[in-house]
Amino acid sequence: MSVQHSLSSATPHSGYHWDQRSPRFFEGWYYRVTLPEIGQTFGFMYSIDDPLGDQPHSGGAVQILGANDQYLYRIFPNIQQFWADRNQLGVGHWGSHQLSLPPQLLDPQTFEKAVEEGYQATATVNQGFIGDRATQQSCCWYYTINPIYGWGDKHRNQKATGGLLSYLPIFDPGWQVLMAHGLATGWIDWNGEKYEFSDVPAYSEKNWGRSFPKKWFWINCNSFLAEPDLALTVAGAIRQVLWWEESVGIIGLHYQGKLYQFESTKGQLNWRVEPWGRWEIRGENERFTLTIIGTTDQLGNYVRVPTSEGLQFRCRDTMQGKITLELRHHQGKLILKTISYLGGLEIGGEPWDQPWIYPGVVN
Structure with missing residues (x-):
């Protein structure tokens, strides 16, 4: 039985990207649910490094940012127990299991009974269990997802986040927002405390290539006060383009129902x-102005990201940031003004010691 469903909002780049030959390659998937009633967020990060095998960093991993920005990490070194769908969103990795099947998508009941540690995730399901024997921490989760926005206007063909050139192997890494907004229903057991939820904000994205950017920032939120139909994603990066x-x-x-998009490549x-x-x-x-300010007094936490030396702590995150947002018509008429205290804020890459200003000071 398959739990993958048809998805009208499926985006480009949903399938697995590895060419079956490259010795240096990573692909990573990010799923998140936000629980507005208790002010907490859970982020699930799945990755595979050098799936050709027999490389210094070959293997998979799961990272979870849990309640109050707590962190849990588990490696899955056996690449033969990893699977990913090349045609649609589907990924999983098994640790200990009781199956004679090759790794593949299972119905949730079979997965729960037979896979003792691991995960599986599609456009509509995220499920798994990991534990850290050294710290005695663990997380078990299962929730279904009702996608609302991919990347584009609702009920229209969805777009590649990186534009048409993202189909060519000239940018490193690639990046795609898989689901800008959806609603999740299910449960998460975090160190023995079970969180049950229904129709809460959910999000997913992915990256692939040789390594994460030299430097980047990221803002993401789809849980704004009094605005249930609103999702924001912002990213800036120094990326590799061929030899520059x-x-x-x-x-x-x-x-x-509409995507408002602004891009640095268009001077916006x-x-x-x-x-x-x-x-x-x-x-x-020429039509709109959007102002975004994110702030935090939280220390956040560090997560691992793919580098040429494998997974390294080069990313700092909080899921409890304050985000204010104001969208106006170019003539000044206010369209939207709102705030969230459950925003995702992130910086990463090489150590920063100065503000990153592009191309000049924001007024």
């Missing part, structure tokens, strides 16, 4: 991002 590097940034705001973005604590971004085109 470039700074790029993008804002995607899904609201009332500027930002000032501190090494930690404050993110200021402004997008402007």
